[in-house]
Amino acid sequence: MPNPPGDPTARPDTDGPETGSPDTDGSDTRRPDAGGPDPVALYRTIRLIRRFEERCVALVKAGEIVGGIHPYIGQEAVAAGVCAALRPDDLITSTHRGHGHVLAKGADPDRMTAELMGRTTGLNKGRGGSMHAADVGLGILGANGIVGAGAPIATGAAWAAVRAGADRVAVSFFGDGAVSQGVVLESFNLASLWRLPVLFVCENNGYSSTATVEDMVAGSIPGRAAAFGIPAATVDGMDAEAVFAATRECVERARQGGGPAFLECRTYRFDAHHTWEHRSFVRYRTQEQVEEGRRRDPMDIQGARIAEEDRARVDDEVEAILDAAVRFARDSPKPDPSEALDFLYATGLRPRAGVTTSA
Amino acid sequence: MPKLGYLTALTRALSDELARDPDVCVFGEDIRVGVANVTKGLVQRFGPERIVDTPLSEQAFTSFATGAALSGHRPVIEFQIPSLMFLVFEQIANQAHKFSLMTGGQAKVPVTYLVPGSGSRTGWAGQHSDQPYSLFAHVGLKTVVPSSPADAYGLLVSAIRDDDPVVVLTPAASSMSFQSVNLDELAPLPLGVGHVARSGTDVTVVAVGHFVGQAVEVAEELADEVSVEVFDPRTVYPFDWHGLAESVNRTGRLVVIDDSNRFCGLGAEVVAAAAEEMRLVAPPRRITRPDGAVLPFALELDRAAQPHRDQLVTAIQQVCKENR
Ligand SMILES: Cc1ncc(C[n+]2csc(CCOP(=O)(O)OP(=O)(O)O)c2C)c(N)n1
Ligand SMILES: [Mg+2]
Numbered sequence: 001m002p003n004p005p006g007d008p009t010a011r012p013d014t015d016g017p018e019t020g021s022p023d024t025d026g027s028d029t030r031r032p033d034a035g036g037p038d039p040v041a042l043y044r045t046i047r048l049i050r051r052f053e054e055r056c057v058a059l060v061k062a063g064e065i066v067g068g069i070h071p072y073i074g075q076e077a078v079a080a081g082v083c084a085a086l087r088p089d090d091l092i093t094s095t096h097r098g099h100g101h102v103l104a105k106g107a108d109p110d111r112m113t114a115e116l117m118g119r120t121t122g123l124n125k126g127r128g129g130s131m132h133a134a135d136v137g138l139g140i141l142g143a144n145g146i147v148g149a150g151a152p153i154a155t156g157a158a159w160a161a162v163r164a165g166a167d168r169v170a171v172s173f174f175g176d177g178a179v180s181q182g183v184v185l186e187s188f189n190l191a192s193l194w195r196l197p198v199l200f201v202c203e204n205n206g207y208s209s210t211a212t213v214e215d216m217v218a219g220s221i222p223g224r225a226a227a228f229g230i231p232a233a234t235v236d237g238m239d240a241e242a243v244f245a246a247t248r249e250c251v252e253r254a255r256q257g258g259g260p261a262f263l264e265c266r267t268y269r270f271d272a273h274h275t276w277e278h279r280s281f282v283r284y285r286t287q288e289q290v291e292e293g294r295r296r297d298p299m300d301i302q303g304a305r306i307a308e309e310d311r312a313r314v315d316d317e318v319e320a321i322l323d324a325a326v327r328f329a330r331d332s333p334k335p336d337p338s339e340a341l342d343f344l345y346a347t348g349l350r351p352r353a354g355v356t357t358s359a
Numbered sequence: 360m361p362k363l364g365y366l367t368a369l370t371r372a373l374s375d376e377l378a379r380d381p382d383v384c385v386f387g388e389d390i391r392v393g394v395a396n397v398t399k400g401l402v403q404r405f406g407p408e409r410i411v412d413t414p415l416s417e418q419a420f421t422s423f424a425t426g427a428a429l430s431g432h433r434p435v436i437e438f439q440i441p442s443l444m445f446l447v448f449e450q451i452a453n454q455a456h457k458f459s460l461m462t463g464g465q466a467k468v469p470v471t472y473l474v475p476g477s478g479s480r481t482g483w484a485g486q487h488s489d490q491p492y493s494l495f496a497h498v499g500l501k502t503v504v505p506s507s508p509a510d511a512y513g514l515l516v517s518a519i520r521d522d523d524p525v526v527v528l529t530p531a532a533s534s535m536s537f538q539s540v541n542l543d544e545l546a547p548l549p550l551g552v553g554h555v556a557r558s559g560t561d562v563t564v565v566a567v568g569h570f571v572g573q574a575v576e577v578a579e580e581l582a583d584e585v586s587v588e589v590f591d592p593r594t595v596y597p598f599d600w601h602g603l604a605e606s607v608n609r610t611g612r613l614v615v616i617d618d619s620n621r622f623c624g625l626g627a628e629v630v631a632a633a634a635e636e637m638r639l640v641a642p643p644r645r646i647t648r649p650d651g652a653v654l655p656f657a658l659e660l661d662r663a664a665q666p667h668r669d670q671l672v673t674a675i676q677q678v679c680k681e682n683r
Contacts (some may be wrong), residue, residue, distance in 0.1 A: 066658050067482020076511065129484040129656030145486030147415050180414035208415055210392040216414040284392050300628030337663035341649055351650035354621055357669045 037084055037244040043302040044314045045080035046240060049100040050299050051318050053271075055326065056099065056116060056130075060275045064330075065116045069130045072100035077298035078203050079104035081243025082171060082263075085251055087136030089138040089158045091170040093150030096131050097141025097203075101173050107135045113325040119332035126335045127343060128161030147208075148174060148181030151200065155187045155193075158198035158260075167255040169197040171247075177208025179217060179224050181293060186262075188228040197254035199247065200225060200262045203237060205269040206293065210284035225262030238298045241305070268293035360539040368508035369397045369475060369529065371545070372515035373435065377405045380433060383519060384409040386420050386435030396534075397477045398437060417443050421450035425458070428468045433519055436470065441477040441489040441528065445450035452498040455524040455546075471518045476531040477504075478569070478618050479654055479661055488661070492528050492567070493619040494629075496596035501550055503523040503594050506571035506664045508538040510593060513548030521550060534571035553599035555606060559588035559651050562612040562679055564617070564671070565603065565629050566591060570616045581672065585679050595625055603629070611640035614674045616666050621647040641681040644674040 012110070020035060053073045059065040072079070075097070083092070083104035093099040102112060105304075115122030115133050123135050134142035141157065144150045161168045178184050179236055191198045206213055222232035231253075235246045250261035251302055257310060260321035270293070272278055285293075304313050341351050362369075364659050376383045385398060391412045393399030402410040417438070424434035424533045438444060444451070452506035455468040464570045478490040494500040501523055505511040511529060518525035564587055566574035571591045590606050592599050607613050611664075617626035626645035632642055645664040654661050 030571075065482075067452065067480070067656070068485065106485055115656075126655070126657035127485075129482065129653040131484055131486065132656070145440075145484065146446070177415040180416045182416065208388075210394060211412055211414070212390045225428040275548070280396075282392055282394055282396075335655075335657050335660050337659045340655055341652065341662035344651065344653060351652070352621055353673065354649045354652070354664070354666055355646040356644055 037241050039305045040310050042240040043306050045104050046076040046299050046302050047318045049076040049103050068275035070097040070274050071271040072097050075079030075267045077240035078237045078265045081240040082247045084244050085247035089168045093141045093154040093172045094143040101142050102133045105140050106138045109325040110328040114329040114332045117329040120335050137228040148178040148184040151184040151187040155191045155263050158196040169254045170252050171199045173201045173311050176213050180217040190258035192230050193229045195259035198260045199250050202264045205267045209273045222263045230260050230262050232262035234264040238296045240302050272292050361541045362537045363508040365508045365533050365536045366396045368512040371513045376519045382432045385435045386411050386413050392465045397475045407656050417446050421447040424470045425455045425468050428470045433469045436472050437525045438474045440487050441474050442486050448573040467522045468524050469522050470524045473527045475529050477528040478530045480531045484656040491616040492595045502526045502586040502596045504568040506568050506591050509540050512545045516547040516548050528566040544627045550594045551597040552603040553592035556591045557589040560587040563588045563606040565612045565615040577671050607633050607637040612678045613643035615645040616671050617647045620652050641678050646670045646676050
């Protein structure tokens, strides 16, 4: 990556400190306001995700990413703000719309792109694709194809942190649609009952596919967590610094044994639910509604907080990173069909083939 | 003759049944807008009381449909992805399916579980590419996998009219298929009755769903070499053993192509039943997914984990060479 060491806006190396994460001893020198978010770093993460997603949409259109993606465009401040308040040893679970979370937690854009293009150099060696991108070494327990599925996984990981005597936390990202999944509500109960260090982050982007929150959610979203005795708040999900501040408070409490927390981040999905929508005639929101929703852009909000030359420099760097990532992915090998069932079992157990191999 | 698309056939079946029977209603996610292209236009015609968009609460709305069915409705539930059937397995296998026996025949649960787009969807990876028909057959759910637009129409209509819960899995690989049909001749097809999709004398190929068309193509390709009969059971469970025996007892040879996992899959059951009960002159073969397959994302791996027509060609040739 083209970042000189010591560059305060550099994305963290995979084993380096997390963007904007306050050091536990408070001696962080990487940002002006120690313990506060680095505005340039936040902008950088937002910009990286935005441009990554725009590239991916183009790669889907070009047929280089097969199967399509759920673009995260418009919601970048949530991933950026939350992950900036996390340490490298903290854990996250993500969703079908997971690229932003995975990148913000530090995944290598090269390997992420390679994963989406089905290459052996991908994060998951081409086995997972968009909806399953994971980097367990970075605490990314995976995007997930099933709505709500990550909440209990994060909760169990939080329990394991307590058992290990570690003060790490787990964060579960999910959408507004997931708050109607039984398993999410059941997880709230376990987390609260056992005071587990897990943060539930609900990205309320207004829609679950084509259905509006108003039509799908009885009561209120934070009210669901509050009903289980979990402190719940709503924050402006378009403002990365506000998300950062709210997350930091929850995470610090959780590290000290204060139990779970819930954040509803109000945001808006700028693009399609999934890229198939670009080719379909599905209509569930008007052009005016989309324009209204896009009026507040998390990239511009954070961009306005930093010096213009920083912004221009970060923009250039991000382009260079993504150019290199796409090149890396294109140059990487595709997997060998004979290895289709590799990794099916952790023990290496080989399943029988689907055809008779002996006469 | 007009061309009928596979998904349009499903839409037609739904709207015909909704029009015919006021007890029929449809539940599911994004069904008013119709993202799966099956329920489009239904809400305009039948109203929001009968075409109900649900929150993402699959377990609840699946048994909600059971409650409605116990009260006289005939709900159809559309599921967006096949793996959601794992999520609602309790509600289907342990609740809906067991009511009739456990109530001593007092209750019936006429719910149809419709999954438009089962199997690989090309690039949707591990959690969106399952083909769980053998699983439902195993627990005894009536399970239907239509292979053509006309069959999709006829089997879905029968599923809705059936007094038991019925799982209808329509392969993603069939979604784009079309067929020239006389629309007036579309009719319900009885559950549990297969048909010979192509007649032949040397070997019987059992194929399900999108593999029926592929098996017929393979049969044509091999026509100079061997006479292949293609048997489409249409319903996976209850299986048409009588129809199969009629074919296998004539040809004496059997190949099954089945998108299930190998272990305990439909292919295993068909081969076992034929070995026990039918007149085979050569060992049968099956082409399946591997044991316990999880479809990997990368296209070449996804394809490698699915049964392939080339494997069918080889299996037919092998079976025809062998003698007991
Ligand atoms: C349990 C489950 N139900 C349905 C789906 C199909 N599906 C995928 S994303 C989605 C909408 C999710 O909405 P939300 O949770 O608000 O997240 P968003 O897409 O807005 O990011 C649906 C219905 C699924 N993947 N898993
Ligand atoms: Mg949403």
